Amino acid sequence: MELKPFSNKIHGNGIIIENKNKFSNKDILNIKNIFEKKGLIIFRNCKFNPKNLLSFTDKFTFQYSNDATRRDDKFGSKKIKSVDKGFKEIKLHSETSFSTNRPEIVWFYCKVEAEKDGQTTICDGMKLWELFDYNLKNFFLKNPIKYKLRIPIPGMKAQNKKKKKWILSSLGTFDAEYNYRKSQIEFSLLRFAVTESRIPDKLCFANHLMIDLNSEPQILSRTLSNSKKIPREILKEIKNLAKKITIDFNWEKNDLMMIDNYRFMHGRRPYSNKSKREIVNIQSRYANFGFGNYTRNRI
Ligand SMILES: [Fe+2]
Secondary structure (H helix, E strand, O other): EEEEEEOOOOOOOOEEEEEEOOOOHHHHHHHHHHHHHOOOEEEEOOOOOOOOOOHHHHHHEEEEOOOOOOOEOOOEEEEEEOOOOOOOOEEOOOOOOOOOOOOOEEHHHHEEEOOOOOOOOHHHHHHHHHHHHHHHHHHHHHHOOOEEEEOOOOOOOOOOOOEEEEEEEEEEEEEEEEEEEOOOEEEEEOOOEEEEEEEEEOOEEEOOOOOOOHHHHEEEEEEEOOOOOOOOOHHHHHHHHHHHHEEEEEEOOOOEEEOOOOEEEEEEEEOOOOOOEEEEEEEEEEEEEOOOOOOOOOO
């Protein structure tokens, strides 16, 4: 494997890995080690194709996410999904960070690159947190965000029941109610916008605060825990800081990107509706290695 630094806008620079040979078991362990420290790996010129993609991601995955039904299956697999539909800009977010199903690793694979525009945007939440001043840090350490959510869960049916109170096995969830008639669950979720990372004592600002709510139909509202609005000047400040370290990534055919979704946010620049751009998405709900497994030893 050949390793190259990716960008100085990332804490630790991220990594580009090139490999013309098959990945050995030793390589896989090495990649897990690099991933935990760097948080973002781009595999380039690695002989990936739509058919062998999952056999590679399987090596890092304990369980894949059941993603939103809005996404289409790709390459004949339920685990490989289309990215968000349309050609419009999608602002920075950490995948499904508002829900109980947030994936640990997000993968993107480029089957066809856009001829022009349509870059994937990437922002390192660890670097972003380092740019925050005392007031911003204090605000987000003090105030969890409250999301009100409506999530479709098809398949559950019961006679003579319209709604039932529900308990979800996830901290910060409350007032959950399953609607049998509509096959959906509504609940509130309290979640800090800043999270602990795989690296001890390092925090990451990775969340759903910058994305427009019309890009996420499952979010009914996004407020402070007392239901008050998140102050506009706070949102403006984080957007301005994020802009300074956001990378516009230009895809090459067969590139694969591996992202620590508890650390990084991603998005998409708009592109022409005539473009044949085809990027697919795989979500590892749980990695098959412990959170901090490789950052807590010194080998
Ligand atoms: Fe996304």
